[in-house]
Amino acid sequence: MALGTRIAPASRPMVRGGGWAVMAHWLRKYRRVWFGSAVSSFLTPLLYLAGMGFGLGMLVDSGSGGVGGVPYVVFVAPGVLAATAMQVGTGETSFSVMGGIKWDRMYHAMLATPLGPRDVVAGQLGFVAVRVLTSVTAFFVIAAMLGTVRSPWAVLAIPVAGLGGMAFAALMFAFAARLENDRGLTLAFRFVITPMSLFAGTFFPVEQLPGWLQPVAWATPLWHAVEACRDLFLGTVALGPLLGHLAYVGAWAVLGYVLAVRVLTRRMVV
Amino acid sequence: MPDSPLIVARGLVKRFGDFVAVDGIDVEVRPGESFGFLGPNGAGKSSTMRMIGCVSPPSGGTLQVLGMDPATDGPRIRARLGVVPQRDSLDEELTVEENLWVYGRYFGLPRAVVQERAKELLEFAQLTDRASSIVEPLSGGMKRRLTIARGLVNTPDILLLDEPTTGLDPQARHVLWDRLFRLKREGVTLVLTTHYMDEAEQLCDRLVVMDRGRIVAEGSPRELIDTYSTREVLELRFDTDDHAHRLGDVDGIADRVEVLADRLLLYVRDGEAAHAEVLRRGLEPLSALVRRATLEDVFLHLTGRSLVD
Numbered sequence: 001m002a003l004g005t006r007i008a009p010a011s012r013p014m015v016r017g018g019g020w021a022v023m024a025h026w027l028r029k030y031r032r033v034w035f036g037s038a039v040s041s042f043l044t045p046l047l048y049l050a051g052m053g054f055g056l057g058m059l060v061d062s063g064s065g066g067v068g069g070v071p072y073v074v075f076v077a078p079g080v081l082a083a084t085a086m087q088v089g090t091g092e093t094s095f096s097v098m099g100g101i102k103w104d105r106m107y108h109a110m111l112a113t114p115l116g117p118r119d120v121v122a123g124q125l126g127f128v129a130v131r132v133l134t135s136v137t138a139f140f141v142i143a144a145m146l147g148t149v150r151s152p153w154a155v156l157a158i159p160v161a162g163l164g165g166m167a168f169a170a171l172m173f174a175f176a177a178r179l180e181n182d183r184g185l186t187l188a189f190r191f192v193i194t195p196m197s198l199f200a201g202t203f204f205p206v207e208q209l210p211g212w213l214q215p216v217a218w219a220t221p222l223w224h225a226v227e228a229c230r231d232l233f234l235g236t237v238a239l240g241p242l243l244g245h246l247a248y249v250g251a252w253a254v255l256g257y258v259l260a261v262r263v264l265t266r267r268m269v270v
Numbered sequence: 271m272p273d274s275p276l277i278v279a280r281g282l283v284k285r286f287g288d289f290v291a292v293d294g295i296d297v298e299v300r301p302g303e304s305f306g307f308l309g310p311n312g313a314g315k316s317s318t319m320r321m322i323g324c325v326s327p328p329s330g331g332t333l334q335v336l337g338m339d340p341a342t343d344g345p346r347i348r349a350r351l352g353v354v355p356q357r358d359s360l361d362e363e364l365t366v367e368e369n370l371w372v373y374g375r376y377f378g379l380p381r382a383v384v385q386e387r388a389k390e391l392l393e394f395a396q397l398t399d400r401a402s403s404i405v406e407p408l409s410g411g412m413k414r415r416l417t418i419a420r421g422l423v424n425t426p427d428i429l430l431l432d433e434p435t436t437g438l439d440p441q442a443r444h445v446l447w448d449r450l451f452r453l454k455r456e457g458v459t460l461v462l463t464t465h466y467m468d469e470a471e472q473l474c475d476r477l478v479v480m481d482r483g484r485i486v487a488e489g490s491p492r493e494l495i496d497t498y499s500t501r502e503v504l505e506l507r508f509d510t511d512d513h514a515h516r517l518g519d520v521d522g523i524a525d526r527v528e529v530l531a532d533r534l535l536l537y538v539r540d541g542e543a544a545h546a547e548v549l550r551r552g553l554e555p556l557s558a559l560v561r562r563a564t565l566e567d568v569f570l571h572l573t574g575r576s577l578v579d
Contacts, residue, residue, distance in 0.1 A: 021375040029363055105359035111325055112353040113376035114345040270326060
């Protein structure tokens, strides 16, 4: 058995698809927790839609006859769908990114191999895409079973919400990779992610916000994801606005990815 | 070609802002040799290792690893290196064998090859019976051995070990040394850093002594001891607050005397004879110990400081 050195051919093939190997690693980690994670993927929408949609919705509907002519639960379902994608996406690229740099130091191990920062980011985001899409799909199934889907177009809300989730995941990756400790993450969730999931048109139309706050809501990628999903759910979708929303969210996703690679490179290759 | 050096550094520099971690070192590592960087914490050993490992770009000088330039061929070089970092970076949520499988895939090795290789490596690392255990609860020594096994998964041309036994208890260290010694016997090129002189003496064919980013001496452990120390050392401990006060008493006994906080080190050819002379002079040390000189003595002589503080 030869454990060690051999004179390797200088032309040993370069590793291709390093990102896939990274993604496979994350999926393997996930296998240990998938059951609990899957249960919560189904339970979360059920609780949200039951509590907010039907509980709160009863008050809203009896008070004002729904929102924009539809029952509250129908209004809120696509909003929460998009917000869930954001929560899942950012949840997977916050503490684990910090850990890869500082705690379990997994990124150090990865970068000692032929992999580069690009593979590390792409591979992890590939895994996050799987997580986001499965969560969104579970949500969609529950939402459909509860009768909140009004149009066959609604099925397209799955990839649209998924894109939104990925934009946030990539941005969170870039943010987390800069931090020295996890206080910044707590702050980001408390003062950015949570307020955004509440006020970006998810639970009530942004027109209800004070005038000066409305442009802020419009600027968030979440509002665009929510609007697109809602149009698809209700069947009120038109190509122009849909493409506009997608382009806006997509631009943030690309920016997030580029930043994540750049920040991670600066952090690790010193 | 087979004898051309695997690593060549000329005037290699690493700067972090104003701080110069590595200050113009020249190093050559040849195939099959076991090469060490010895020095205290902060001497620049780890920075040097990170540059050789192609994860840290040099700030100056030239560096060639496996005949290639890390600046342009980093991934190609890393494909042929094994790295055992100072701090474990295992995936503690996965099992022992999964760690090897996952890592092997990073080198683009086919799944079947990796699984076969993992079996051999677990055997080597004496972890076969823990193959399907989660890593997290394993002992420090086991994790270190797994890290070494992981570093070998791609059958590297050079294995880089940064402080391989730091933080391990003596027994675990000996197990690890035994494993590394076996690799060395098989002809694996080892490059390691350490601040333990016994480790350097056991494992290194050749080493450089580093201090404050510079190389202060180079040679085999034996050569270094012969050049910078006497064969034996007589350690004397007196009942005094300052051992410098007792220097006069031992005048003329030794080639050289070092004053430490708690003892005097007398560098002599014949320790027993020197001890007899101490007793003849009627000096009454609390304790007297004759030992062979080590690299610690070399370091003390070269820098005036101890390796481990």
